[in-house]
Amino acid sequence: MLLPEVEYARPSSVQEALGLLSEYEGARPLAGGQTLVNVMKARAAAPDVLVDLQDLDELKGIDLGADGTVTLGAMVTYSDVIGSAEARARPILGEVCAQIADVQVRNRGTVGGNICSNDPTNHLPPLLVALGATMTIRAAGGERTVPAEQFFVGVYQTAAGPGELLTTISIPAGKADGFAAVTIGKDGTCIVNVAASLDGGSPCVVVGCVDAVPIVLRPGTDDEDAVRSAVRGANLQPPSDVHASADYRRHLAEVLAARAIRQAQGRRN
Amino acid sequence: MTETTVAPPKPVVAEPDKPQKGWAGQNVPRKEDKRLLQGAGVFFDDVKRHGMGYVHFVRSPYAHARIRSVDVSKALELDGVYGTLTGDEVAILTDPFFELSVPPGADMKDYALAVGKARFVGEPVAAVVAATRDLARDAAELVEVDYDPLPPLVDARVAEDGGAPILHEEAGSNVVWEGTFDWGDFEGAVAEADHVVKIKELHFDRFSSTPLECSGCLVEYNRGTGQWTMYCNHQMPGVGAIWMAPAMRVGIDKLRFVTQDIGGGFGNKICLHPYFVACCLLARKLNRAVQWTEWRTDQHTANAHGNERWFQEIEVPVNADGTMLGFKVKAVDDCGAFPRYEPLGCIIWAQVTPGCYRWRNIRVDFTQVVTNKSPVSPNRGYSRMQHLWLTERIIDIVAAELGLDPVQVRKQNYVKHEEFPYETPNGCIYDSGDYARCLDIALDLIGYPSLEEKRVDAESRGKLLGVGIGSTLDSGTNNFGQSMILNPELQFSGNNEVATVKLDIFGEIVVTLGTVPQGQGHETTAAQVVADILGCSPDDVHVRAGHDTYWNSHAGFSGTYASQFAVTGLGAVKGATDMLAGEMKKLASVVLGCTPDDIELAGGMARMKANPEVALPFMALGAILNANNAGLPQDLDVTLNCRYVYRPPFEKPDLERKYGNLTLTYASQVHACVVEVDPDTGVYELVDYAAVDDCGNRIHPQIVEGQVHGATAQAIGAATHETFPYDEDGNLLTPNFYDYHVPHALDMPPLKTGFIESESPFTPLGAKGMGEGGGAGIHAVCAALQDALRTRGSPIVTDSCNPYHRVWSLLQDPAASRAGIEISSR
Amino acid sequence: MEASAATAVRSKTITVEVNGVEYEREVEARRLLIHFLRDDLDLTGSHIGCDTGNCGACSVLYDGLVVKSCMMLAVQADGAKVETVEGLADGNELTDLQRSFTAHHALQCGYCTPGMLMSATALLREKPHPTEDEIRKAIQGNLCRCTGYVNIVEAIRAVSQ
Numbered sequence A: 001m002l003l004p005e006v007e008y009a010r011p012s013s014v015q016e017a018l019g020l021l022s023e024y025e026g027a028r029p030l031a032g033g034q035t036l037v038n039v040m041k042a043r044a045a046a047p048d049v050l051v052d053l054q055d056l057d058e059l060k061g062i063d064l065g066a067d068g069t070v071t072l073g074a075m076v077t078y079s080d081v082i083g084s085a086e087a088r089a090r091p092i093l094g095e096v097c098a099q100i101a102d103v104q105v106r107n108r109g110t111v112g113g114n115i116c117s118n119d120p121t122n123h124l125p126p127l128l129v130a131l132g133a134t135m136t137i138r139a140a141g142g143e144r145t146v147p148a149e150q151f152f153v154g155v156y157q158t159a160a161g162p163g164e165l166l167t168t169i170s171i172p173a174g175k176a177d178g179f180a181a182v183t184i185g186k187d188g189t190c191i192v193n194v195a196a197s198l199d200g201g202s203p204c205v206v207v208g209c210v211d212a213v214p215i216v217l218r219p220g221t222d223d224e225d226a227v228r229s230a231v232r233g234a235n236l237q238p239p240s241d242v243h244a245s246a247d248y249r250r251h252l253a254e255v256l257a258a259r260a261i262r263q264a265q266g267r268r269n
Numbered sequence B: 001m002t003e004t005t006v007a008p009p010k011p012v013v014a015e016p017d018k019p020q021k022g023w024a025g026q027n028v029p030r031k032e033d034k035r036l037l038q039g040a041g042v043f044f045d046d047v048k049r050h051g052m053g054y055v056h057f058v059r060s061p062y063a064h065a066r067i068r069s070v071d072v073s074k075a076l077e078l079d080g081v082y083g084t085l086t087g088d089e090v091a092i093l094t095d096p097f098f099e100l101s102v103p104p105g106a107d108m109k110d111y112a113l114a115v116g117k118a119r120f121v122g123e124p125v126a127a128v129v130a131a132t133r134d135l136a137r138d139a140a141e142l143v144e145v146d147y148d149p150l151p152p153l154v155d156a157r158v159a160e161d162g163g164a165p166i167l168h169e170e171a172g173s174n175v176v177w178e179g180t181f182d183w184g185d186f187e188g189a190v191a192e193a194d195h196v197v198k199i200k201e202l203h204f205d206r207f208s209s210t211p212l213e214c215s216g217c218l219v220e221y222n223r224g225t226g227q228w229t230m231y232c233n234h235q236m237p238g239v240g241a242i243w244m245a246p247a248m249r250v251g252i253d254k255l256r257f258v259t260q261d262i263g264g265g266f267g268n269k270i271c272l273h274p275y276f277v278a279c280c281l282l283a284r285k286l287n288r289a290v291q292w293t294e295w296r297t298d299q300h301t302a303n304a305h306g307n308e309r310w311f312q313e314i315e316v317p318v319n320a321d322g323t324m325l326g327f328k329v330k331a332v333d334d335c336g337a338f339p340r341y342e343p344l345g346c347i348i349w350a351q352v353t354p355g356c357y358r359w360r361n362i363r364v365d366f367t368q369v370v371t372n373k374s375p376v377s378p379n380r381g382y383s384r385m386q387h388l389w390l391t392e393r394i395i396d397i398v399a400a401e402l403g404l405d406p407v408q409v410r411k412q413n414y415v416k417h418e419e420f421p422y423e424t425p426n427g428c429i430y431d432s433g434d435y436a437r438c439l440d441i442a443l444d445l446i447g448y449p450s451l452e453e454k455r456v457d458a459e460s461r462g463k464l465l466g467v468g469i470g471s472t473l474d475s476g477t478n479n480f481g482q483s484m485i486l487n488p489e490l491q492f493s494g495n496n497e498v499a500t501v502k503l504d505i506f507g508e509i510v511v512t513l514g515t516v517p518q519g520q521g522h523e524t525t526a527a528q529v530v531a532d533i534l535g536c537s538p539d540d541v542h543v544r545a546g547h548d549t550y551w552n553s554h555a556g557f558s559g560t561y562a563s564q565f566a567v568t569g570l571g572a573v574k575g576a577t578d579m580l581a582g583e584m585k586k587l588a589s590v591v592l593g594c595t596p597d598d599i600e601l602a603g604g605m606a607r608m609k610a611n612p613e614v615a616l617p618f619m620a621l622g623a624i625l626n627a628n629n630a631g632l633p634q635d636l637d638v639t640l641n642c643r644y645v646y647r648p649p650f651e652k653p654d655l656e657r658k659y660g661n662l663t664l665t666y667a668s669q670v671h672a673c674v675v676e677v678d679p680d681t682g683v684y685e686l687v688d689y690a691a692v693d694d695c696g697n698r699i700h701p702q703i704v705e706g707q708v709h710g711a712t713a714q715a716i717g718a719a720t721h722e723t724f725p726y727d728e729d730g731n732l733l734t735p736n737f738y739d740y741h742v743p744h745a746l747d748m749p750p751l752k753t754g755f756i757e758s759e760s761p762f763t764p765l766g767a768k769g770m771g772e773g774g775g776a777g778i779h780a781v782c783a784a785l786q787d788a789l790r791t792r793g794s795p796i797v798t799d800s801c802n803p804y805h806r807v808w809s810l811l812q813d814p815a816a817s818r819a820g821i822e823i824s825s826r
Numbered sequence C: 001m002e003a004s005a006a007t008a009v010r011s012k013t014i015t016v017e018v019n020g021v022e023y024e025r026e027v028e029a030r031r032l033l034i035h036f037l038r039d040d041l042d043l044t045g046s047h048i049g050c051d052t053g054n055c056g057a058c059s060v061l062y063d064g065l066v067v068k069s070c071m072m073l074a075v076q077a078d079g080a081k082v083e084t085v086e087g088l089a090d091g092n093e094l095t096d097l098q099r100s101f102t103a104h105h106a107l108q109c110g111y112c113t114p115g116m117l118m119s120a121t122a123l124l125r126e127k128p129h130p131t132e133d134e135i136r137k138a139i140q141g142n143l144c145r146c147t148g149y150v151n152i153v154e155a156i157r158a159v160s161q
């Protein structure tokens, strides 16, 4: 429970936040805190400075573009997504957010924090990859966009590096999406999760919890056998732990991929 | 006489306006609730003292390691650090805690901090005290411990093997206690039986009830008197003091335990003495109040687990008609790194030797060993739960293998209603009950007759449906004489509990209990019993919250544990109130000039039966005796402050035969559950659930039902996700609530409850102790899973906890689970 | 950086309104909101049941939303309105929800109760007539080891009908 010593700053603009992040080495953005505070409680991380993003209204918008693109600010909470009419343009977003943990966590946890922490068991990394989202990253020097598939780079690591901020996530129009997970208890931590979408041209199946980053599969067709054999062919090397052996995870990936695709198919029209 | 009545399945909310016969049996509003609902309860961590220091323990990262040195100098340099304590100091200042076992267990040395060696991950090795909680942790990180890691022992089954690491060199063995229990004629039963079913191995997992509030204390040392006061949540202070005082080389009067509200105990707060001794030493050394709060990760890794147990080489003789004649088993119990409350678990199971069944020939080879894991402590259902899981597994495995119906085979083997009081093969006297009737009610609640239709419906949705039953006993009110079966030198037998009831100067009725409640509503039920005897309302009865050693209201076995309050606690309350009522009548008769028999207590008055107009309010009685007593006869023997010690009727057991009545009451539970398994993933859901309880007369039906709900939820947790597995290095793999998944509101199935009341012929109020449950839910879930999978190669459920991955393994390789099953038939 | 810009500080004086009372205190940046409430303000009604944000015993309303106060720093709450269990009853007059909890025996040890009440209060403010499923979802983040949730769900349902 007892955090290591840390300094705290509360900027009122993205510009100011970026200034702080580059000014202090060992500074880290603090979004909803639902991961970062825990990690600090365990003293598994000890950032020198926490840059609290809570006042950055620029990061709290949910917009629906004329072409159906949904743009989420990084500081949008899961509860915001669930309650937003704009976000409902891509229904799976709210549905998956509603499965994350519990009301309290959903009231604080942010879309940006979820993907920036890149915990392999989180819900949103595979989902956003499957939906073909793009992430906008701002640094003191400027802004760039990264497709979700390239955003997740390694163990708890993303394309948003030190001194940078993820600002927005854009999700193109669509609805033929699916998400399936086996969790520890109802709505608990994912043992394996799979997101699928048929809207990005070719079918896309993304498996979470089996590697440091979401594993992207493009089975060519949305035929169940093709999807299953794509999972089998992916030569997944998932971790073995107290909740699942590697074999069990591999097996779940296949079953859940089929389920996620089936859900997506059901929503095609 | 044993009378059985069906109580309404739903508790009725109390309607205080309606006139009732008596308060006992009614759902009066709980006295505890008002403060707890407003956040005005006082839990140990709410207590503060001026200038107090916070304790943080430095804990071993190794499961087994020699401690070469502990260097606290860097920690002491930190600003705001008040002081430290190390194992070396502890070894000088204290003696090892008293052990209950005979050798080798008796020779295992257990101190407040690790001395010389660390024996489990999380074991306290040193302690630091600082001005704030955070600083104490900062400083603890600066303590340098030089460890020499040793190979750990994590599998109890190899603890006696030649190459196994020895945890306690002084003992020379990892065995704490071993012995054979042999009742009836097992060989004869095998010779007579038509079939003998053999089961190679079953495993009861480690888990614990993990009370939501972790442990802790605030300790003050009084230099003038040499006394320590512990504001804490120890749930069995009487026994805590027996451990602590000799180790600290002080009289028991030097230890004062104070509790008010406790956030759940379930047995997990019985073995806190090592931590408390460390805090006491620090309070004295630093001459300041010190406070220790355990965090969840500490609780999971290093406080108290339930006993893990292996059952090996099981043999069950069965007749062709399904009558089972008994069983034989080799039990290996894993108690973690130190015995502490053990080896009591090596005998406690014997309270329910044949489970609910008429089995007469039983042989149990019992061995308890230490391993490099967290020590155990009595966990709700202590030791009986493990054993009852075995008896229920036996029933369902035998039924499945011989093609018997699990309902019929239970009914056929159950002790019958007309056989009570029933003497078991080891001399326990089951007081009353009607197991078959409870089973019928449970089956009715889950719609048993229409289950085949539901099975078909589930199949149409791609699911496998299964039904399971768990029938168990909650033996309550221990005869501590059973400890002598383990160690004849122990001077423990019988049981007792205390209550004091007084009439104070303004007419207040004040009750003091010896117990240490943690949510069981003792303030309320005690007030009900008092109100009935004194003819007043429970609102007029003031029950002191919690426990305070200074109240002098406790006895050797005081505490809240082992399903006994309704018998011992309320027995004491009833005894003390009867005494007080007698005194009040005597005093009134002197004042009113009649005999005590002419007086009755009613409506808050002592009044003449013949002429109720002539009456003295309680206030007058209290005032006369306490403050206006001139002129009262010198020989009037009235104190209006009555202390009663309830002592249940027990004999010492026959140590030679390991025979005798080990508890006073045997409440029963029959649970039935329906699961649906997804065969593609092993994921399953409890879709229906019924719990039927029989604990004799219920003083407060709502409280009883609440205990049933809670015990059921814990059993469901233990059956589905809650387990404490270790890796080969001795690291606990589920040290937090992410990995140790406790059921939340969405995980719980719809829970239906039913009750019958078989009055106990042996207790003051006809009630039986209850609350622990026998883990019936664990057995019911295991049986239901096995039933659901029967069309998939009939795998056998061999573990008590079955997370999805285990179910998937059973689906993948049913033959592996069946490898240990063998049937020989005549 | 301009002079007006935020700077990083190790401790800070914050102003927080708790149950309608404004408190000004200096706190270390690392202090959790739950410890600020319990240890600094002596509002010990909110409890701690875990160290990983799973149990919900520390739940409070933060600007109207239910949150786990062990997952926030006290400094983050500067300028915020916090409601805790101590603020529910009007003096000694319990709320309908609190009365329903006692009538239905929805608490045993009472340790989870403050957090449970805050989650239920948030639910009922937003949705005065929730379904059973909505009730269960609303308290999913609050663990109880005593009651099996049966009577808690019942108590919330009864008060919303």
Ligand SMILES: Cc1cc2nc3c(=O)[nH]c(=O)nc-3n(C[C@H](O)[C@H](O)[C@H](O)COP(=O)(O)OP(=O)(O)OC[C@H]3O[C@@H](n4cnc5c(N)ncnc54)[C@H](O)[C@@H]3O)c2cc1C
Residues within 6 Å of the ligand: A028, A029, A030, A031, A032, A033, A034, A035, A036, A037, A038, A074, A075, A099, A100, A101, A102, A105, A108, A109, A110, A111, A112, A113, A114, A115, A116, A117, A119, A121, A122, A123, A124, A160, A164, A165, A166, A167, A187, A188, A189, A190, C052, C053, C054
């Ligand atoms: C009990 C519990 C259960 C949970 N269960 C689940 C679950 O089932 N599924 C799931 O997906 N999640 C779960 N979570 C995690 C939760 O969703 C977190 O909210 C999320 O992982 C992190 O989001 P946050 O806003 O809280 O970020 P924080 O914890 O504040 O930050 C997380 C990381 O991201 C960085 N970061 C945050 N925002 C930015 C930004 N804009 N730019 C750059 N870096 C940034 C931070 O520096 C930090 O390293 C659970 C959490 C809890 C407490």
Ligand code: FES
Residues within 6 Å of the ligand: C047, C048, C049, C050, C051, C052, C053, C054, C055, C056, C057, C058, C059, C068, C069, C070, C071
């Ligand atoms: S203390 Fe457990 S969630 Fe906050």
Ligand code: FES
Residues within 6 Å of the ligand: B212, B263, B264, B519, C106, C107, C108, C109, C110, C111, C112, C113, C143, C144, C145, C146, C147
């Ligand atoms: S009442 Fe004890 S934890 Fe809920």
